[in-house]
Amino acid sequence: MHGLAMIVALVGGGSFKATAAQEDRTEVKRALVEQLRAPEATRRRDALLALSTFSDPTLLPLFQTAAQDSEASVRAAAIMALGQLAPIKEPAGLGEVIPLLVRAVRDPHPLVRRAAAWALGRVPDPRAKSALREAARDSDAAVRAAAVEALGEHRDAAALLERLQDKDAFVRRQAARALGQLRAQAAVAPLIARLGREKDPEVKRAIAWALGEIGDPQAAETLRTLSRSPDPYLSAMAQEALRKVHARER
Template sequence: MRVLAIIVLALIGSAGAEAREAQEGRADLKHEILKRLHDPNAARRRDALLMLGTFTDVPLSPILHSATDDPDPGVRAAAIMALGHASHASNAQELIPTLLRALKDSHPLVRRAAAGVLGRVRDPRAVRALQEAARDRDAAVRAAAVEALGEQGDQAALTTLLERLRDKDPFVRRQAARAIGRLRAPTALAALLERLVREEDVDVKRAIAWALGEIGNPHAAETLRTLSRSTDPYLSATAREALKRLISDATARSRRR
C-alpha cells in the first residue's frame, strides 16, 4: 500500500511538472506573439493577431482594438477576426462600435471581416448595419453581410435578403437564398419560386432548393420533384433531401392536429 502511495505521488508530481512546463511554454509563445504585433512586416503582424485570438487568459481588447487602426488592411481584418474569436456572449455588445466602424473601412477585406463577426452579435444595430452592408459596392462584402443576416435570424432582414436574391453576382444570390432558408420565412416562397424560374446558375438553384426544404411549404413540393429529376447530380440530390424534409414536416404537422 505504501509503495502504491509513493507511485501515485510520483505520478502527481510528474503531471504537475508537465503542466508547469506547458504553462511556461504557453507564456513564452504568448510573449513572442505580442512582440510580433510590432513587427515591421505586415504579414507577421497579421499572423500574430490571428494566433492571439486563440488566447483567453490575456486582456486582448485593448491590443486588438488598437490593431484595427493598423495601416495594412490585412492586419486590420485580422484584428477584427481575432476580436470575434476572443469575444463571448457577455462582452459581445462592447464590440459593436468597433465593428460598425470597420464596416465603413476603405478596404473590402476589412468590411467583409466586420460583417462576418457582426453575424454573431445579437443586437438591432448589427442587423441595421448588415442590411446596409448588403448593398456594398463589393460583391464579397455583400455576400458576407447576407450570410451574417441569415445567422442573425431576424425577420426584419427579409426584405433586404429578397432584394439580394436578385443581385447581379451569383454568389450573393446563393447566400441570399440560404439566408432566407435559415429564416424559414413562408412569405418568401413566391420570390424563391420566381427566382428559380429565371435562375441560370446551378449553385443558386441548389441553394433555393435547400431553402424551399427549410421553409417547408407543401406548395413547393411539385417544384422540388421537378428539380429532383435534374441532370445535375448535386441539384437533384439537394432537391430530394429538401422534399424529404418537406414531407416529414407536413406529416408531423398532421399528427399534431
C-alpha cells in the first residue's frame, strides 16, 4: 500500500494504523508532514486529522504551528490534534498548549471555538475549566454544547446548572445529561424545577434520565408523574428512572 491509498486508509478508520508495518507508518507520517505545506487548505486539514491518529508527542510543534493557519478548518483540525495529544502528554509538556487552546476559545470562527472546547475537556488544568465556562456562554449554540460536554469532563456541576437555562434546547439537553453522568445531588431540585418550564420533549427525556442516574428519592414523585406522560418515550424513560431510584433506596 503506497501513497494516497495509504493515507486514505489511515484517515478512514484506523485499520491501517493497527496493521501496517512500522516502516510504512513512518513513510505515511513523512508524507503527511510534507502535506502540511500544501497550498490547499483541505489537504492541510486532512493531513492534520490523519497525523492526530499517530498519538505522537513529537508532532506537537507542528500542531501548534498549524493552529495559527489562516484557514479556520485547518486551525480547527490542529486544535483537535492537540486535544488528542493532551491525555498522553506529560502535564509539564502542556504548558505551551493550554494558553493556545484558551486563545482558540476566542477565535473568530465558531468551528475553531468548538474544537477548542472539545480539546479543553481533555486537559486537566484549572485554566481549561475557566475557559470552558466562557465558552459555555458563546453566541454559537454548537460551541456552547461542546463546552457543556467538556465541563462535564471537568465535573463542573455549577456551570452545567447554569446551562440548564440556555435558550437552545440541545444545550439544555447536554447539560441535563452531563449532570446525570456526574450524579450531581445538587442538581435534583434545579432539574425538577426546569421540568415545570420545559417545552422540548428531548430535554424532558434527558432530565428524566438524569434524575434516574442521580437516584435521589426526592425525584420519585416527579418521575411518577412523568411516567404517565402521553409521550411514550418520556413515559418509558421516567419508568426506568423510577426503577433506578427505588433500587438505590433498598
